[in-house]
Amino acid sequence: MTNQLANSLRRHGVKRGDRVAIYMPVSPLTVAAMLACARIGAIHSVVFAGFSAEALASRIIDAGVETVLTTDQAVRGGKVINLKATVDKAMEQCPKVKQVFVSKRTGADVPMYERDIQMEEAMAHESTECEPEVMSSEDLLFMLYTSGSTGSPKGLCHSQAGYLLYASLTHKFVFDYQPGDIYACVADVGWITGHSYVVYGPLSNGATTVLFESIPTYPDPGRYWEMVERLKVNQIYVAPTAVRLLLKSGDSYVTKYDRSTLRTLGCVGEPLNHEAWDWYNNVVGEGRCSLADTWWQTETGGICITPRPSAPNAEITGGPMRPFFGIEPVLLDEKCQEITVNNEPGALCIRRPWPGIARTIYGNHTRYLETYLSPYPGFYFSGDGAIRDDNGYYHITGRMDDVINVTGHRLGTAEVEDAVDEHPAVAETAVVGYPHDIKGEGVYAYVILKDDVTTSEEDIIKELKATVRQKIAAYAVPDIIQITPGLPKTRSGKIMRRILRKVSADKSDELGDVSTLADPSIVAVIVKNHDKLAKK
Ligand code: 7RM
Numbered sequence: 001m002t003n004q005l006a007n008s009l010r011r012h013g014v015k016r017g018d019r020v021a022i023y024m025p026v027s028p029l030t031v032a033a034m035l036a037c038a039r040i041g042a043i044h045s046v047v048f049a050g051f052s053a054e055a056l057a058s059r060i061i062d063a064g065v066e067t068v069l070t071t072d073q074a075v076r077g078g079k080v081i082n083l084k085a086t087v088d089k090a091m092e093q094c095p096k097v098k099q100v101f102v103s104k105r106t107g108a109d110v111p112m113y114e115r116d117i118q119m120e121e122a123m124a125h126e127s128t129e130c131e132p133e134v135m136s137s138e139d140l141l142f143m144l145y146t147s148g149s150t151g152s153p154k155g156l157c158h159s160q161a162g163y164l165l166y167a168s169l170t171h172k173f174v175f176d177y178q179p180g181d182i183y184a185c186v187a188d189v190g191w192i193t194g195h196s197y198v199v200y201g202p203l204s205n206g207a208t209t210v211l212f213e214s215i216p217t218y219p220d221p222g223r224y225w226e227m228v229e230r231l232k233v234n235q236i237y238v239a240p241t242a243v244r245l246l247l248k249s250g251d252s253y254v255t256k257y258d259r260s261t262l263r264t265l266g267c268v269g270e271p272l273n274h275e276a277w278d279w280y281n282n283v284v285g286e287g288r289c290s291l292a293d294t295w296w297q298t299e300t301g302g303i304c305i306t307p308r309p310s311a312p313n314a315e316i317t318g319g320p321m322r323p324f325f326g327i328e329p330v331l332l333d334e335k336c337q338e339i340t341v342n343n344e345p346g347a348l349c350i351r352r353p354w355p356g357i358a359r360t361i362y363g364n365h366t367r368y369l370e371t372y373l374s375p376y377p378g379f380y381f382s383g384d385g386a387i388r389d390d391n392g393y394y395h396i397t398g399r400m401d402d403v404i405n406v407t408g409h410r411l412g413t414a415e416v417e418d419a420v421d422e423h424p425a426v427a428e429t430a431v432v433g434y435p436h437d438i439k440g441e442g443v444y445a446y447v448i449l450k451d452d453v454t455t456s457e458e459d460i461i462k463e464l465k466a467t468v469r470q471k472i473a474a475y476a477v478p479d480i481i482q483i484t485p486g487l488p489k490t491r492s493g494k495i496m497r498r499i500l501r502k503v504s505a506d507k508s509d510e511l512g513d514v515s516t517l518a519d520p521s522i523v524a525v526i527v528k529n530h531d532k533l534a535k536k
Pocket residue numbers: 146192193267268269270271272293294295296297298299382383384396398399405409410
């Protein structure tokens with residue numbers, strides 16, 4: 001499949017170094033699409049198939065993509081998603097795209113335009129042999145967009161050799177992968193977890209990798225465990241948000257399936273709270289599996305801080321994590337000084353580069369340096385805070401910037417603000433995250449309307465939610481929108497997000513000193529309105 005698609009891409013002029021966008025659901029053909037690009041030296045840019053047409057278009061434009069690979073429709077949790085229609089809409093903004101390969105998932109009758117090529121037909125004419133392009137170790141293998149605290153999403157670039165080595169080693173040692181094991185990571189290939197631990201890590205180790213196309217609750221909350229029994233899965237890698245969701249549905253969905261094949265339970269994406277850790281360990285793993293809570297990022301390419309079940313002295317402990325081979329975490333204070341004592345929070349940095357580190361931001365190396373290497377000169381800065389305990393274990397305390405984590409999806413609050421601001425009725429917006437039982441963080445938007453707006457608040461709120469869905473994706477839609485006459489600002493006009501975060505988290509009694517605000521009286525108004533919304 002890979003070679004036929006690779007030959008077909010070559011025949012249609014795709015060359016070494018070209019960027020190819022892949023907007024497809026989790027499927028064998030999607031994996032083949034990634035590997036086909038790799039085989040001919042093209043740089044794939046997988047765009048999560050839940051992103052809107054505008055989000056897809058901006059990623060295509062930023063990367064100078066000329067070839068797009070997509071699917072007629074996706075099917076997720078019993079719902080049909082019209083991927084081709086979304087691509088067609090994106091194409092209105094992308095005149096530089098020359099060709100769109102369209103594969104069949106449902107076989108629906110989708111309109112085909114001049115630029116469209118039926119993927120399976122094109123592949124059918126091709127040989128199953130394809131001479132691989134010889135690449136240099138530092139050439140790019142792929143790019144992947146991720147959210148930052150400011151500006152538009154960044155196209156992080158990963159290298160051929162270092163990335164693959166790192167994905168491969170971490171997969172082998174963190175999950176204790178042994179030849180013959182059946183390994184399952186339920187992430188979507190649209191995220192870095194899907195790249196490193198559905199595709200590159202397991203396949204480079206010759207593993208059987210399970211592709212999970214659905215959602216954890218369809219047709220019911222037993223889906224993962226039914227799959228574990230049916231496929232005899234040895235390692236499973238999931239997101240904490242799914243664990244929290246499933247634990248609420250009760251243990252019987254888990255216990256009715258045979259999970260005796262499981263040896264390693266992994267999770268990634270956000271903090272695994274104690275209750276969820278306990279349930280995953282004791283109910284799912286029957287207390288006899290290794291639990292690896294793995295910390296890493298799109299930028300790091302692979303797992304950096306994690307327990308390592310394969311270590312001879314591995315202890316089964318909750319949460320705490322240790323650095324992987326070659327990773328030297330450093331905690332730094334505000335003055336860029338190393339924190340050498342234990343139990344003090346600091347900025348989580350890494351001292352030396354490691355094989356999997358992203359090499360640049362596509363088209364903007366200055367931004368790469370400014371974001372990751374300049375804040376703490378001499379170190380890679382992760383954007384997260386952490387604490388080291390007396391045993392040398394690291395505990396992640398969360399993001400230090402305006403990035404939030406919604407159902408395990410990384411989201412910049414500035415992106416949501418930009419989307420809301422585009423609505424003609426909106427004067428100004430401030431978006432913060434707030435603790436959410438299942439999602440990890442929810443999205444809370446404070447919106448000031450323009451003076452001449454006559455539409456009802458209720459209708460505006462509906463429209464604003466639709467705008468965010470259209471500009472970004474469904475997961476970015478605010479859970480709560482508070483229409484407010486003003487925002488808490490300093491005299492120099494900076495929004496004090498600290499105050500908004502406290503109010504959103506129902507901690508209005510912890511606001512601290514608000515006297516430096518230009519208009520301290522706005523705080524009482526915001527708190528009152530929040531209490532009204534919270535009651536609903
Ligand atoms: C793999 C991935 C990265 C951000 C990161 C953290 C948070 C990830 C954990 C975690 C606590 C964890 N890539 N994060 N893993 N926080 N414990 N085990 O998620 O680029 O999408 O997100 O996710 O804030 O900076 S990502």
